[in-house]
Amino acid sequence: QQQVKQSPQSLIVQKGGIPIINCAYENTAFDYFPWYQQFPGKGPALLIAIRPDVSEKKEGRFTISFNKSAKQFSLHIMDSQPGDSATYFCAASRGGTASKLTFGTGTRLQVTL
Amino acid sequence: EPEVTQTPSHQVTQMGQEVILRCVPISNHLYFYWYRQILGQKVEFLVSFYNNEISEKSEIFDDQFSVERPDGSNFTLKIRSTKLEDSAMYFCASSIPGAGGGEQYFGPGTRLTVT
Numbered sequence: 001q002q003q004v005k006q007s008p009q010s011l012i013v014q015k016g017g018i019p020i021i022n023c024a025y026e027n028t029a030f031d032y033f034p035w036y037q038q039f040p041g042k043g044p045a046l047l048i049a050i051r052p053d054v055s056e057k058k059e060g061r062f063t064i065s066f067n068k069s070a071k072q073f074s075l076h077i078m079d080s081q082p083g084d085s086a087t088y089f090c091a092a093s094r095g096g097t098a099s100k101l102t103f104g105t106g107t108r109l110q111v112t113l
Numbered sequence: 114e115p116e117v118t119q120t121p122s123h124q125v126t127q128m129g130q131e132v133i134l135r136c137v138p139i140s141n142h143l144y145f146y147w148y149r150q151i152l153g154q155k156v157e158f159l160v161s162f163y164n165n166e167i168s169e170k171s172e173i174f175d176d177q178f179s180v181e182r183p184d185g186s187n188f189t190l191k192i193r194s195t196k197l198e199d200s201a202m203y204f205c206a207s208s209i210p211g212a213g214g215g216e217q218y219f220g221p222g223t224r225l226t227v228t
Contacts, residue, residue: 034216041222046218046219
């Protein structure tokens, strides 16, 4: 019940395309859902996050869509660029402070020219 | 922009040896975490720490692991007797209290190699 399932495992899109990465959770106590971007040899960097009281959040070219009834959320990257090539992790937590993050398995995104 | 720093970037140790991984969290953050990532796998929670005590720990964080905030700036993870399976990237993270789930900011990690 603590798992966060993420798909696809890898994704290749052309420059300008819109990659979509999906995550699903089971624990209804989760109420904070961040996405992290990780480049090789680096730590995860917080990209964007959403709480379940909204269905969508946009920050720049990154959008999270959230479906509370389906317990699913997804990351869309608009106008993707080669510099977006990285591994993306979704995560979830019970919110509040000092609450552990439960990570998905990651999606390796490659944006080609 | 403030960031979490970690030292060393790479630590090689022999099985059975003790290692200490060091972190300097963002200065106004009050909550501290350790995570690990085995090569090619997902990031896994180890422990959270607040007000000089452990808030939560995972089943991975057994008696071989300990954490400490020895002064006002450092946060350390000690592994008393390393095993081969402890080889991983270890990430420190920190967050501030408040709404929003306590956004956690990660350091660059320490690659631990146990031989």
